[in-house]
Every structure is written in structure tokens, then in C-alpha cells.
Amino acid sequence: AQSVTQPDIHITVSEGASLELRCNYSYGATPYLFWYVQSPGQGLQLLLKYFSGDTLVQGIKGFEAEFKRSQSSFNLRKPSVHWSDAAEYFCAVGGLAGGGNKLTFGTGTQLKVEL
Amino acid sequence: SQTIHQWPATLVQPVGSPLSLECTVEGTSNPNLYWYRQAAGRGLQLLFYSVGIGQISSEVPQNLSASRPQDRQFILSSKKLLLSDSGFYLCAWGRGSGANVLTFGAGSRLTVL
Numbered sequence: 682a683q684s685v686t687q688p689d690i691h692i693t694v695s696e697g698a699s700l701e702l703r704c705n706y707s708y709g710a711t712p713y714l715f716w717y718v719q720s721p722g723q724g725l726q727l728l729l730k731y732f733s734g735d736t737l738v739q740g741i742k743g744f745e746a747e748f749k750r751s752q753s754s755f756n757l758r759k760p761s762v763h764w765s766d767a768a769e770y771f772c773a774v775g776g777l778a779g780g781g782n783k784l785t786f787g788t789g790t791q792l793k794v795e796l
Numbered sequence: 797s798q799t800i801h802q803w804p805a806t807l808v809q810p811v812g813s814p815l816s817l818e819c820t821v822e823g824t825s826n827p828n829l830y831w832y833r834q835a836a837g838r839g840l841q842l843l844f845y846s847v848g849i850g851q852i853s854s855e856v857p858q859n860l861s862a863s864r865p866q867d868r869q870f871i872l873s874s875k876k877l878l879l880s881d882s883g884f885y886l887c888a889w890g891r892g893s894g895a896n897v898l899t900f901g902a903g904s905r906l907t908v909l
Contacts, residue, residue: 713895724802724886724900725840732895771840775896783830783855784898788839 683708685774687787694762695795702757702790704772714755715773715784716746725771731755742766767794798823802887802901809908815860815874817904819887822868827889829870830898831862834884846870847892882908 684707694700706712713732717725729740736748746757755772769791775784799822809815821827831843842855844862852862859878863871870887884905888898 715897717900722884722903722905724902725888725898727897727899730895730897783842783845784896785842786832786840 683712683774683785685772685785685787687770687772687790689790690788691791691793693793693795696764697761700757700759700762700766700792702770702772702792704755704757704787705753706755706772706774707753708774708776710776712774713776714746714748715775716740716744716755716757717771717773717786718742719769719771719789721768728757728770762792762794764794764796767792798889798899800887800889800899800901802885802904804904805902806905807907809877809906811879811908812876815872815877815881815906817872817885817887817906819870819872819901820868821870821889824868824889824891826867826892828892828896829864830888830890831870831872832886832888834886834903840886844872877908879908882906 686705715730716728718728719725728744729738731738731748739745744759748755769789771789772787773784802819828847830845832840833843834840846852846864860874884903886903887901890896890898
């Protein structure tokens with residue numbers, strides 16, 4: 682069965698500091714990996730995705746993530762955090778659509794940014 | 797471009813009352829549709845998904861049901877709400893082939909009193 686672990690429930694960083702959110706996955710085949718962001722009371726917005734190729738993927742809002750197959754990880758990074766980045770971040774794993782394939786989400790990491 | 801709408805955005809209902817949350821997608825055809833529930837500190841739990849009209853798969857046993865009466869309409873229902881049904885409900889759509897990238901609606905906040 683596929684699963685996602687986000688070991689950090691809450692993270693607090695100072696504005697301007699770097700950020701890394703951890704994500705580990707379990708998937709029986711080549712995974713498709715995603716990071717979503719959710720502002721309070723809102724839906725989820727796709728930040729970036731990894732399908733194949735270059736293991737370092739760039740997303741919106743200055744975020745990037747690196748796929749490391751050997752570590753079953755897909756950590757999200759940002760060099761300099763802005764106060765507006767405060768939100769909840771979800772990592773997800775899945776495969777091809779069709780056949781009822783579904784995305785499995787982690788439990789999320791709540792990011793707080795101190796000014 | 798594709799858009800997804802959910803309503804109502806907020807709902808307060810008494811225990812034992814019925815529920816109907818609606819989700820519609822525009823700008824695409826034959827999407828895969830999903831209902832997720834989000835409870836505090838528990839991430840997103842997939843409740844139902846549908847790959848076509850009238851085709852519903854349930855992921856967890858519960859007090860809720862789903863229907864897809866039209867290609868781009870997905871409805872979440874209950875005949876009698878329980879306190880434990882409170883939560884934030886998210887509808888999402890994805891393409892029926894290729895990588896399963898989901899686009900989410902803005903969510904519906906349900907409080908059962």
C-alpha cells in the first residue's frame with residue numbers, strides 16, 4: 682500500500698531564513714510526487730510535481746523539491762521564506778490516473794513564519 | 797481553462813439532519829472526481845471517487861454517500877448527520893489518464909451541532 686510520512690507537524694522559521702519540509706513515501710512502482718499548499722480555510726494549491734527526469738523540480742512561489750529514490754524522499758525547500766508562506770503543506774504520492782489510482786496525502790506540516 | 801466550484805462554503809447543521817454538498821467542474825469532460833475530508837491534524841482522507849457518471853467507489857465505511865448524476869457534478873450526501881461528520885470537505889478533479897494531478901475546490905466547512 683502507498684503511504685506518505687511528513688514527520689514534522691509544526692515548523693517555525695524566521696522570515697528570510699531557509700526552509701526544508703520533509704516527506705518520505707512508500708510506493709510499489711515509480712512514484713509521482715506532489716507538494717500542495719493550503720492557506721487557512723482554503724482548498725489546496727499545487728506547488729510542484731515530480732514525474733520523471735531531473736530529480737530537482739522547481740515550483741511556484743520560489744519552492745523547489747528534490748526526489749531521492751534511495752531515501753524514498755521528496756523534501757520541499759525554499760532559500761528565503763516570506764511571511765506569506767505561512768500555511769499548511771502537504772506531500773502526496775500517486776501513480777497514473779485510471780484504474781482507480783489515487784493520491785495519498787501526508788498529514789501535513791504547519792509552517793509558521795516569525796517576523 | 798478548468799474551474800471547480802463547491803457549495804455551500806459553510807454549513808451548520810443539527811445532528812440527525814440531512815446533508816448535501818455539491819461540486820461542479822467546468823472546462824473539461826469526463827474528469828475523475830474525488831471527495832476528501834480534512835479533520836484537524838489528520839491530513840486528507842479520501843472518502844469517495846468517481847471515474848464516470850453513476851460510478852462511485854467508497855474508500856471508507858461511513859455515514860455519507862456520494863453520487864454523480866452528471867459528468868461534471870459530484871454530490872456528497874447524508875440522510876442523518878452525526879457529530880463526527882463535522883469537518884472540512886474538499887472536492888477535487890483529475891484527468892482520467894496520465895499522471896493523476898488533482899485540482900481542488902475551495903472546500904466546504906461543515907459543523908454538526
